[in-house]
Amino acid sequence: MQSDQATSLPVTGNMETTMQKQGKMTSRYVFFFLVFLMYVISYGDRAALSIAMPDLGKEFSLTPVQMGWVSSSFLWSYFLLNLPSTMLLDRVGARLVGSLAVSLWSFAMLLGGMVQNISQFLLTRVLLGVGEAPTFGVGATVVRNWALPKERGSVMTVLLTGMQLGLAGGTIAGAWLITLFNWRIEFVILGIIGFAWSLVWWLVYRNPSVGKTLSSRKSISFAEVKNLFRSSSFVGILVVQCTQNYLNFLMMSWMPLYLIHELHIDITGTGTRTALCYLAAAIGAIIIGKILESLVFRSNPSPSRRRFIVGACLAGASTIGLLPSFHTMTPILLVMSGALGCLIAANGANTALLTDMLEDGQKIGTVTGVTLTCSNSLGLFAPIVTGYIVSWTGRFDMAWYMCSGALVVAGILSVALVGSPIRMLRQGEETAAGL
Template sequence: MSKKRYLVYLGIFLLVAFNYVDRVALSVAAPSIAKELGLSPVEMGYLFSSYIWTYLLFLIPCGFLTDRYGAKLVNGVGVAFWSGATILTGLAGTFAGLLGSRMLMGAAEASTYPAGGRALRDWAPRSEFGLAATMLNSGGYAGPAFGTLLLGWVVSISDWRWGFYTAGFIGFAWLVGWLVWYRKPETATFVSEEERAFILRERDTAAKVDSPAGGFGRLLRSRSMIAIAFAHGCAVYTQIVFLTWLPSYLANVKGLSIVKSGLFTAFPYFLATVLSWWLAHLSDRMLTRQGGSATGRRRLIIVASMLSAAVILAAPVIDSVPLILALITLSLTGLATGISLNIALTADLLQSPQDAGKAMAIQVSGGNAFGIVAPIATGYIIAATGSYDLAFVAGGILLVIGAAVTFFLTRAPIGAEIAPVAVTLRHA
């Protein structure tokens, strides 16, 4: 049987990768922007965080829109707007202009994970949930790897504005392919009838097909859903610290040039991407043999991944550049695997496929409730201490807490159980 469905996985991987190229453009250009506009670390922290403000605000609406109108339309509109906003960032000449364009980008990028997750929920057989979710999420690691290399080179031969123009044009190129090519498996012409039947059969048995959509309120009353969102936040905090401040850390603390900082940032991200794919495939094979995906057993692999990512706690005592890169690589691999499989865990436990967009929106909202704080807190830490050490320690502690929450609280199916105490998303 052919595996043309992997083309969809690849397309969603590239969607998230190019999304993160846009996000990392500011990180690559940060030293040049700060120098040209005279911005402090605290001001840069607010700029790094600004896209998450609107991203978080629009996630839930995008989840509803995705479940109603489908992945193709929501993704298409989102990519058009966030690519345009990235180009506008290159045209900005003031702090306010940069802030406004990044907030517009964040609002549009809120479509990416709900729509991308729904596309994979439509296409991925149960036996490939882990790999499919990891290909989606690992774009968030391949994007910074590719983006820091490409945009670092672009900025070094021109100026920081061309980094944003380049990132925006890449998004528009992906959009053309998406609009022309993407279809749901029921109507896609590039898959064989045998593969189509396999996808639909496994997809529909991955949830209780007689379970109606539970609605947003019911999802929020699910203890497993809230625990997944909280653990997602614990991991995303450290991911955002790396995404926003790692190039500046390597440039300012380790004395690397923009090009070398981009190269040394890209290396851990590339390795994390490849290793997370392998670990996700391993988790799918293991759970298929044991028949444990529907019982939440995937959480055990997530716990191990988050604890391995917590090795970043050792960063303050390491001075060697090769050793710190090895530590960051191990931490990023744990983050890439843990966050990806946490998305797969939602698919494992979700009772109604009609709730896929809303569930993804809740999960990513939980992540970005922490992510919104990460760049700002790091800016204040650097300004107050002159060091990045406490920023790494905070991330490591949150990862340990997230691992504990995952282990104890993500066992019951989402939609089949109600948390004993009403919990709101802001507590996650």
């Protein structure tokens, strides 16, 4: 285990003083709110498919295995472009990348509502993944640029609750739109909302002028990216990201169908109950994160101590393994809401841990891209593997057991490995550092 005393990290350019001089201490909350909305829209668009899957599956005659492949299809391009798109983000800034990314995935949603066969639909999902690739890099960059170090964990957790609000809103709105119209109208309306956000972001957000200008920043080499994996702290953070992402994509893709399978309820009832789970999880995540931060940092403010928050939250999320023990609505919803709430809090703490431990804040976009590339390469298998499990066993039990065990292991590794600052060394610097 690394020493907590090894983590005295520099604050980028006396951030608090710089922001005050620029008069941005108030407007930064507008930026945070827009990032929150971006997560809401992103996950609302992802939820659109999960709630539409029963009708879409019938229209295109899909088996459970095929549904799993369709659910994972946006991840095919998403994980491949996480790193390149966030490297571009570090070069040109969050304003341009954010506007273009959301516009592109919103266009993909519009096209998805107009397809005539499953092959065309898969192409629109791949395009959706291209647009969504830099999403979390944009969020991490905004938090690193505009949030004070002491508040990054809380800010990140609150922003990430936008994912759950998006899943809740997208699920319940999608269920009603499908009931009143059809799944195609659902996709078109959600696409229009994304275009509106892109316009507002372009008009409102401004890249900070802290440190180097965007145009003068050096490109980040793949040698630097490779050297990330020599950091035990980065490896510990990455393991957590991979594990929580797997469960996140599993639930996002299969939760409505799981509730239909287990509770035998209709599409509107499924949408309502799924939305309640997401909303309860979002509220719970904020409360859990605040309580754990106050306890963990009470006697020692060392940034690396945030790993204990990550470990505790993952232990809570592992209760998802209790689901096979229940077959009625109330306990199922309670277990899912509690596990999701802990998962969101773990994600927020782990993301804040990455921003805290990274020495060069100008590279946060690229480093976030690396973590997303790795975690999404694993996460894309979650819908597929679950589809095969359901097809072979007729139940979801093994999927929940696998996730539960993996979350416990990831929490232990986070506590054991995270401690020293994360450095990205260039060619030549490796020798000087004795690597």
